[in-house]
Amino acid sequence: MNQKEYSKPLNLRRVDVTDTFWKKEMELIRKEVIPYQWEALNDRVEGAAPSYCMRNFKIASKLTKERSLHKDVPKLIDINLNGFEFLPEEENKLENRFYGYVFQDSDFSKWIEAVAYSLTQHPDEQLEKIADEAIDLVCEAQQPNGYLDTFYIINDMNKVFTNLRDHHELYCFGHLAEGAVAYYQATGKDKLLDAARRYADYIDSVFGTEEGKCKGYPGHEIAEMALVRLYDVTGETKYLKLSEYFINQRGQKPYYFDLEFKVEPKDRDELRYLYNQAHLPVREQKEAVGHAVRATYLYSGMADLARVTKDESLYEACVNLWDSIVDRKMYITGGIGGTHMGEAFSFDYDLPNDTAYAETCASIGLVFFARRMLEMKADSRFADVMERTLYNGVLSGMALDGKSFFYVNPLEVNPLACKKDERKQHVKASRQKWFGCACCPPNIARLVSSIGSYAYTESENTLYVHLYMGANIQKTVGDHSLHVKIESGFPWNGNVTLEIEASTPIESTIALRIPDWCDTYTISKLQDDERTIRDGYLYITKTWEGKEELQLDFLMKSKIVHANPNVRENTGKVAIVRGPIVYCLEGVDNGEDLHLIQIEEKNCIIEEALGKIEEESIIKLTVSGEKAVVKDEEVALYRTKPLEYKKEVFTLIPYYTWANRGESEMSVWIRQK
Amino acid sequence: MNQKEYSKPLNLRRVDVTDTFWKKEMELIRKEVIPYQWEALNDRVEGAAPSYCMRNFKIASKLTKERSLHKDVPKLIDINLNGFEFLPEEENKLENRFYGYVFQDSDFSKWIEAVAYSLTQHPDEQLEKIADEAIDLVCEAQQPNGYLDTFYIINDMNKVFTNLRDHHELYCFGHLAEGAVAYYQATGKDKLLDAARRYADYIDSVFGTEEGKCKGYPGHEIAEMALVRLYDVTGETKYLKLSEYFINQRGQKPYYFDLEFKVEPKDRDELRYLYNQAHLPVREQKEAVGHAVRATYLYSGMADLARVTKDESLYEACVNLWDSIVDRKMYITGGIGGTHMGEAFSFDYDLPNDTAYAETCASIGLVFFARRMLEMKADSRFADVMERTLYNGVLSGMALDGKSFFYVNPLEVNPLACKKDERKQHVKASRQKWFGCACCPPNIARLVSSIGSYAYTESENTLYVHLYMGANIQKTVGDHSLHVKIESGFPWNGNVTLEIEASTPIESTIALRIPDWCDTYTISKLQDDERTIRDGYLYITKTWEGKEELQLDFLMKSKIVHANPNVRENTGKVAIVRGPIVYCLEGVDNGEDLHLIQIEEKNCIIEEALGKIEEESIIKLTVSGEKAVVKDEEVALYRTKPLEYKKEVFTLIPYYTWANRGESEMSVWIRQK
Structure with missing residues (x-):
């Protein structure tokens, strides 16, 4: 394992993606998602929760200008700086007030990143002009010291970096830096890159192990990898050092978040902050835990740093965490995060299908991590997972028309249960237009448009x-x-x-x-x-x-797959895959009550045929099996009479295409006879 | 269905239970539970959360006496009368302050009820003396107007009956009346009965449809059936009418709980209070919903009222609700309440095994309901469920030594998941000594000691x-x-x-x-x-x-049982029952990983043998089947290689005896090959 072979992604200007499959996805992003996102960022999408993103930048820009002119800036009304603030009511919208989540700035950054990639593949003057103007606005909000986060610029500049655990300043910075680098690489324009550098310089002046500096680190990771990227493009060592500081400081005791929240020394001893992967120094972390998006972003940053610094202990930590995910905590679709509680990894082998979280962004994070592991060593185990995740757990996040999105990607859905069962309230049976917390759609956009x-x-x-x-x-x-x-x-x-x-x-x-x-x-x-x-x-x-x-x-042929016997949810069940594609049963093809279907591994016949889901040309599979008959007159809840089964042929479709033909049941895992 | 045949329970003084099986359970209650409970009520159990129950009565008695002497009663410190109050910290214990849950008084009432039944079967002067003294103390707390609830007597008498939805005054009254009737029937002593009557008279003066009276009804039902019992024993019609009022008023619009909480008229229209079964007038309720204990207590009261008043529409409502539970919402053990969210019924056929709530008290409520249906018509469908529930869902609530208790009775347990999975935090892999909210142990005590x-x-x-x-x-x-x-x-x-x-x-x-x-x-x-x-x-x-x-x-022989195909959790699985006893696999007999066991219905051999679980003589079953082999070297999470199975014979034990030999896995439902 220790023999490295370093490589790096090709500059997208040297890759022209022509692929039938992916070009279509990229065109969806270009034609549907990016314009839609821009409307969303500007609160112009009817029926969707407003983002307030660009509105916040406008207010922050105005306030910054007024403050620079020593104008009297009106005192803001009280605001809870410890909570997440979201006040979507139109009638309550006050002038000069921040709205939306504390991390709302990142919506812009993810958008500009997707725009940048898209421009490399499909130059578009009009789009570039909109992007330049947006960048102008964002840069106007930047403070003289380089600080750039509208939540605090609008609310209270005296409070910056006082709630690293929950308020996503360093997260927003990370996205800003990622977007800035991408836009610079795509267009050669460095205005946003300069802004990101100035912000990074300011952060560097605030954080560090040196006397008098803040010993904190991000509550939501991403700055770690963004800083390495900033280093990669600028060659400026201090950005690498800052990333290294954030990674090495994480999980040291006493916990910074305990200090930040003034937790009594007597209450500080126990293990905590697993949610933020700040429970242990990163090199001691062997198990992937906590919020799955944060986790994969951290691990990606660790891999980036290990690559640049050739730090073997950090590389080993990455390998351990990779194995923890891939051998024990990953759905067959590349979905990760078995529990909605904390949008987090559950314990080893706990991979429930119908209550899965498997957030689209977490799968995207896994792709980030995989690519970074590949950059250190071309080992197909990384690429196999990357491929599986892209074609399944990531793409399922977006409708085939690019107009609606899944946040959560379950492997089994009963629409009735999603509506009736509060324990499944996070699981949706159909994709939604946009989310108040809009992480997934723009994250898909930036990934797909940079797929090369x-x-x-x-x-x-x-x-x-x-x-x-x-x-x-x-x-x-x-x-x-x-x-x-x-x-x-x-x-x-x-x-x-x-x-x-x-x-x-x-x-x-x-x-x-x-x-x-x-x-x-x-x-x-x-x-x-x-x-x-x-x-x-x-x-x-x-x-x-x-x-x-x-x-x-x-040779690409259909295969029956079993889960590790430790995965309780899937014992006695099989999944069917073909090449990188995971298949599923959907009610619209097979009638409801998918749980009553069973197939016999040895004798079932799987056939392949060209087919279509909406406009998408796919290969459909059929499999011979049987389905239990529900007799309305047999009402007894418990009975000695066995179920009667009827032979049938069932249709399977690629997992990423499910929920494009209305609401019905879906299941990846099928009972084995 | 409409041909009734009315009957009533025998007075326990005319039933001397000699049954080997049940006498042993009753002796556990008499020798273990009742004395333990008395210690618990007096906060003398080390390591258990204090009950504060008798302490509250003492304080209330003292205050009542002081107030009657026009003494200056010290002003209490502020207390949140809208919330549940529980301050168990010893160092915070203030004199003259109510502690514990708002329904803590009912601990005494359930205890006295169990004591009463026990005395019918086993006279005990010493116990009767303790009970009489406890009754004296309780009666001293009663107010001149008849009111008797220590939470408000101690805190603020001006606030009585102002939070019917959440504060259990009418619930505590119901338990008091049940205990009082039982003690009177057992001993002929009427002091507590008189107190309950005076409280009932006061409640009757407060509530009703008449001008100026409060139009409320209990947030947690039980008063309905308690009042009918009070009527049965006293012949006083106003108690029957009061029960009738509570039942008929329930669910009328505008909702009383909306009025009580001053919900704006514009917000009142939607269906709500399903949790309290107050969403619809009771005769319009076709589906068992909400908190399962409350539900069965209401339905029991409805059945009581239907019996006495010969109200056919009410009887039909009872039948509908019975069918809703028994045909669509009941575990094979007689457990009810598929979800921990609201300790409630889930939707039809949603009966998850490992996240079941199936509270012991809810099964007890189902037994109450069943007996009351039988009182109107001897139909074995009621008694079959009653029997199944008693031998399984109820008895599983208590350890074989009577010293620890389950609140939640899952049908499948993986101890690791109970510890690691927050979604299963309500599920325990071993019984606990006593609960801060002590409903289940005393409820078992009063049921088992009156089993005749x-x-x-x-x-x-x-x-x-x-x-x-x-x-x-x-x-x-x-x-x-x-x-x-x-x-x-x-x-x-x-x-x-x-x-x-x-x-x-x-x-x-x-x-x-x-x-x-x-x-x-x-x-x-x-x-x-x-x-x-x-x-x-x-x-x-x-x-x-x-x-x-x-x-x-x-003829009692082992049988393989299937669930209705609409029960998704159990498709492809079977349970094994023998007579009224439901069997289960336990890890201690079969090794861990019970999910890897499968049996073939047609070819499996089930054998019976005498056995013991601790001191309990039982019939054990063995069943031939096979178990998948976990190979440590096969780490891949997904693989094309099928599992290898090894033939084995598995041991099954009665469900009610599980978790008496340390923590291990348990499963009622077994995968079918």
Whole structure:
């Protein structure tokens, strides 16, 4: 494990994604989500909870200007600075008042990040102009010292950084930095990047181990990875050091959050702050715990830092936490977070299907973490999870028309229970337009529009293909350049064509992931000495000349999958997967009462056929099985008479396409006869 | 359904329970629970949360005396009269202050009721003296107007009956009246009965439809049935009318609780107060909803009223609610309340095993309801449920040594999940000594010690045997008396002997329930014209002369039971019952990971053997099946390789005996192969 092979994502300006499957998703983001988001940020979506995001920036900008002119700024009415504030009532909307959640600024940052990626793939002057104007407004809100968070700018600048545990200043900073870097990389414009740097400089002046500095760290992580990204693009070491400080300080005793909340020394001893992953120093954390989004963001930051600093102990911590998730705490869809209480990881193997949290953002966080692990070592175990998560747990978060979203991604849904059972109130049977707490839709937008940076990474001489995704890629090798054109039938078939074109002969390596779901694959035209296999990757090293073509075929067939026997929820059940796609039963195809369906592993026949869900072309599966008959006259709750079963053929659809044809039951896991 | 046959419970002074099984339970109550309870009521149990019950009565008595002498009573410190108050800290204990829950008085009433029943079966001068002294103290607290609730006597008499929804004055009154009637019936002493009557008279002067009277009704029901009991024993019609008022007023609009809490008229329209069964007038209630204990107490009161008033519409409402519970909302153990949220009924067929609430008190309430339905009509469907509930959902509430108790009675437990999963924090893997909110232990005590009044009821000429329980019974028929001696092997075998002795020839009927779990039974020595079968009862009508013996044998054999297919939790699973006893797997017998066990209905072999759980002689079952093998080296969370199963024989024990041998897993429902 310790032999690293570092690589980094390709700049998106050198990746033109042409993939049939992903291009369509990206176009949804470009045409539907980004414009819709902009409307949402400006409170112009009828019937949706207002965001107040841009309104807060406007107020903050105005106040900043007035304060700089020494104008008398009206005293604000009292506000609870310890709570989350959300006052959506139109009639209560007061001038000069902050509205929405404390982390509302991040809506802008996620939007600008998605816009940036989108511009790399599809230049759009009009959109860029809107983005520039939004950036102007945001920058006007920045304080002379660099501070930039509208909640405190509007409410009380004397209180900044006094509630790190709950108030997301450092989280908002992280998103701002991520958006700023992306916008700079996409457009070359550095106004927002400069603002982020000035804010980072200010934060650096406030936090640290030095005498007199605040010993705090983020309650909601993301700044850790954002700072490494800021370092990557600026080369400024202090940003790396600041990230390192945040990561190393986390979980040290006495807990900073105890000090912040003035917890009595006698009450400080017990283990706490698992929710924030601040219960132990990060290198001592072996188990993924707490809020799943925060966790994966922290682990991503740790992986970033381990990569740059070559810190082996930090890398090992990352591996432990990765294994904790992937071996014991992950749904088959790549969903993570087994409990809605704290939107958190549950204990090992506790993966309930119908009360799952499996937040879209947490799956996105897992993709972040996976890519960062791959940047240190191309090991297919990271990429397999990344692929599974993207095609299932992430994409299920968005409707096929890009107009509605799941926050929670259960693996089993009974719409009646969602309505009647308070214990399932977090589970929805249909996607919703937008959320008051709008983390998931913009997070999908920024991930999908930058998907090319997850599919491929590069080192000096090697192009790593982690995901098979159609694209045109410029890979520089020394002073030369290799053009790689990839065509792929993923996720519906395993045919992949690589066309490699070198203007002059170039020796270089292309590393191709061999997916875990694939038992047999073929590859054309290679000499034995040109190929090696290592950690699930096929390395092709040769001198490329002119235009060459590689044909790959990964056999993609339907498979029946079992869960580890420790997963109580799934004992006696099976799931059906095909390649990277997890399938599910939906009521609209199979009638309600999906729990009455059972299949026999040995004798069932699974067939594949082209099909459509709305406009989406997919491969549907059918499986032979049987379903118990409900007889209305048999009312007894308990009886000795066994159920009668009737043979039937059931239809399975890709999990990510469920809930696009109205509300009905859904189940990934099927009872085994 | 509409042909009624009214009967009433036998006075316990005419029933001497001799049953091997139940006598042992009654002795536990007498020797363990009643003395322990008395210590608990007086805050003398080390390590248990103090009850404060008798302390509150002492303070209230003192204040009452001081006030009657016009002494200056010190002003109390502020107290939140809208919340539940519980201040258990010793160092904060202030003189003259009420402590414990607002319903703490009822602890005394339940205790005195259990004491009363116990005295009928086992006279005990010492205990009776303690009880008389306790009654003296309680009566000293009574106000000149009859009011008797220490929470308000101590805190503020100006606030009585101002929070009917949450403050249990009428609930405490109901328990007081039940205890008073029982003590009077047991001992002939009427001091407490008089106090209860004076309190009832006062309540009657406060509540009613008449101009100027309060239109409220209890937030937690029980007064309804208690008042009918007070009417039964005193013949005083106003108590019946008051019960009728409470039942008929319930759920009328505008909701009284809305008026009490000054809810704005615009906010009053929606359906609410389902928790309190006050959402609709009772005759319009078709579905059992809300807090399951409150619900069954209300339905019991409705049944009482329907019996006395011969109100057909009320009877029909009772039947609807009965069916709602028994056909759609009851665990196989007789547990009710599928959700801990509001300790309530969930929606139809939602009967999760591992998050069940199934409060012991709710099962006790179901027994109350069943007995009252039987009092209107001997239909075995009521008695079958009563029997099932008593032997399983009720008895599981108490440890075999009578020293610890379950509040919640799940059908599946993984001790690890109880500790790690906040969603299961209400589920305990082992019984606890006593509860701050001490409803279940004293409720078991009063039920078990009066079990004879559930087993048998009588009409003028008929003795109904609902439960087969060894006893000596005096049945008066006209001026004569029939001595009936019953011996029974229940619940371990179906052999029952009835010895009927008539000093002079007496024509009379004995009605014997034919249990639903019994396919074949034999009965000795009867002429055809002496026997008829109706509604699951065998009626034997004849002239009894001298000493006659009837031999009954109900074939009791192990059976595999399936749940209704609408119960999602149990699809693909079976339970094993034998006679009235529901069996379960326990980890201590079968190793952990009970979820990995599966049995094949058609080919499994179930064997019976005598066994012991601690000191309890039982019949154990063994069943052949198989268990999946967990291989530590197979860490993958998802895999195509099916589980390997190994043949094994598993041990099943009666559900009520689980958790008596340390903490381990438990499951009633077993996966079917």
